[in-house]
Amino acid sequence: MDRDTAEPRVDTFPGDAAREWVDRHHEHAAPRTYAYDFVWDITEEAIGPFCTDIDGNVLLDFTAHVASAPFGYNNPKILDRLDAFDLVDPTKIAGQDFYVSGGGSVDDPDVPGPTQLMERLTDLTEHYGLDTVFLSNSGAEAVENAIKICYAKRGHRAVTFDGGFHGRTLGALSLNRSKAVHRTGYPEVPGVVSLPYCTCEGECTCGWETDGPGGNRLADMLHAERGVIDPDELAYVILEPQQGEGGYRVPSDDFARDVAAARAEHGFYVISDEIQSGLGRTGELWGIDHLDLDPDVITSAKGLRVGATIADADVFPEETARLSSTWGAGDVLAAAQGVATIDAIEAHDLLTNVRERGRQFTELLADLDSEHVTDVRGRGLMLAVELDTKERRGALLRACLDRGLLTIGCGYKTLRLLPPLDATEREIELGFSIIDAALDDPRVTGA
Numbered sequence: 001m002d003r004d005t006a007e008p009r010v011d012t013f014p015g016d017a018a019r020e021w022v023d024r025h026h027e028h029a030a031p032r033t034y035a036y037d038f039v040w041d042i043t044e045e046a047i048g049p050f051c052t053d054i055d056g057n058v059l060l061d062f063t064a065h066v067a068s069a070p071f072g073y074n075n076p077k078i079l080d081r082l083d084a085f086d087l088v089d090p091t092k093i094a095g096q097d098f099y100v101s102g103g104g105s106v107d108d109p110d111v112p113g114p115t116q117l118m119e120r121l122t123d124l125t126e127h128y129g130l131d132t133v134f135l136s137n138s139g140a141e142a143v144e145n146a147i148k149i150c151y152a153k154r155g156h157r158a159v160t161f162d163g164g165f166h167g168r169t170l171g172a173l174s175l176n177r178s179k180a181v182h183r184t185g186y187p188e189v190p191g192v193v194s195l196p197y198c199t200c201e202g203e204c205t206c207g208w209e210t211d212g213p214g215g216n217r218l219a220d221m222l223h224a225e226r227g228v229i230d231p232d233e234l235a236y237v238i239l240e241p242q243q244g245e246g247g248y249r250v251p252s253d254d255f256a257r258d259v260a261a262a263r264a265e266h267g268f269y270v271i272s273d274e275i276q277s278g279l280g281r282t283g284e285l286w287g288i289d290h291l292d293l294d295p296d297v298i299t300s301a302k303g304l305r306v307g308a309t310i311a312d313a314d315v316f317p318e319e320t321a322r323l324s325s326t327w328g329a330g331d332v333l334a335a336a337q338g339v340a341t342i343d344a345i346e347a348h349d350l351l352t353n354v355r356e357r358g359r360q361f362t363e364l365l366a367d368l369d370s371e372h373v374t375d376v377r378g379r380g381l382m383l384a385v386e387l388d389t390k391e392r393r394g395a396l397l398r399a400c401l402d403r404g405l406l407t408i409g410c411g412y413k414t415l416r417l418l419p420p421l422d423a424t425e426r427e428i429e430l431g432f433s434i435i436d437a438a439l440d441d442p443r444v445t446g447a
Contacts, residue, residue, distance in 0.1 A: 008058055063407060063418055124285055148322075150315070158191060297311040368435070
């Protein structure tokens with residue numbers, strides 16, 4: 001498959017083979033969220049955003065597996081690096097409590113591993129003074145460990161934000177405010193308060209700004225005389241610098257500055273959940289780089305290929321055995337992929353590409369001639385198109401799919417778009433043309 005000339009091609013979706021694979025999968029799979037019956041055929045051609053399904057359909061994938069595949073499929077920017085490694089079995093060892101060498105020297109190993117990955121992560125967060133990493137398996141584990149280290153150092157209260165999504169383990173679930181189905185019926189960590197996530201430009205209409213003593217909900221809540229929470233009890237505030245599941249919402253500059261001012265006054269920790277927005281997706285290495293707010297803790301996963309909790313050494317517990325993970329830091333292959341991902345972003349100046357292609361895509365989407373599109377938002381290549389109804393969003397997703405474009409929903413009625421970080425001008429135009437045509441589909445217009 002030639003990436004420069006590949007075109008989406010869909011005959012029947014899902015085809016007979018896909019239906020057979022999906023039916024067999026569900027004989028033993030627990031119920032969960034399935035976006036559509038896309039069955040990637042790993043034995044067929046795929047490169048960058050283009051892939052082939054089990055029925056031979058060629059698809060343009062703008063989901064990036066929900067930001068977990070930052071370079072799409074079989075991208076030589078990653079594969080050429082990994083092909084040079086003579087990988088062994090097991091590729092997973094007993095994590096943080098054991099060590100692994102990739103041969104060569106520690107400064108120039110034949111195969112980079114967890115040690116080199118942690119070094120790169122602290123290099124990428126040095127401007128925030130973060131120098132210590134705990135590796136884990138997933139984004140939810142990265143968040144769990146972030147909240148654990150904050151609770152261990154101060155307080156038992158926490159602040160999360162409306163629309164937030166931080167994972168599906170019980171501690172992380174306690175912080176979610178995106179959909180009730182995520183939390184209903186499960187026990188929760190006590191002491192969590194939710195506040196508005198302000199995206200307002202100009203006059204605030206979401207309830208974040210107030211006439212109270214502090215001028216905003218967080219400052220009012222912590223006010224020495226009229227507040228309802230003792231600031232010493234507040235361990236952390238956790239936020240996504242651009243919300244993911246909550247609808248790809250971008251916070252206002254004033255909101256970020258308000259959180260920073262409250263942290264400076266009261267000393268709680270700020271956790272930046274970068275599971276989806278981190279490592280270049282927004283045009284900066286970290287989503288919070290766009291804001292006037294320095295994090296005390298960063299959580300990363302998805303595009304990093306492994307979970308990571310990054311903070312200053314003083315934030316982590318001093319006692320041994322307070323944190324541990326049998327497998328977390330021991331995935332040799334995932335660590336090598338993480339190193340290769342970071343190195344590729346830097347070597348190919350992909351932050352510049354993300355900004356340029358993001359600007360191109362945003363300008364194209366802003367010109368969509370449809371009364372049903374109510375908003376276009378996001379940063380870099382983490383973009384969203386909001387429709388006027390949830391049903392129309394579903395119809396647009398399906399109409400795009402039938403034309404060969406894989407997308408995925410978020411929020412209530414929003415379509416999210418995640419091209420690979422090295423997306424080309426042609427690929428952005430191709431994806432846009434499909435969305436533009438799909439908006440005229442009778443299932444979308446209701447005609």
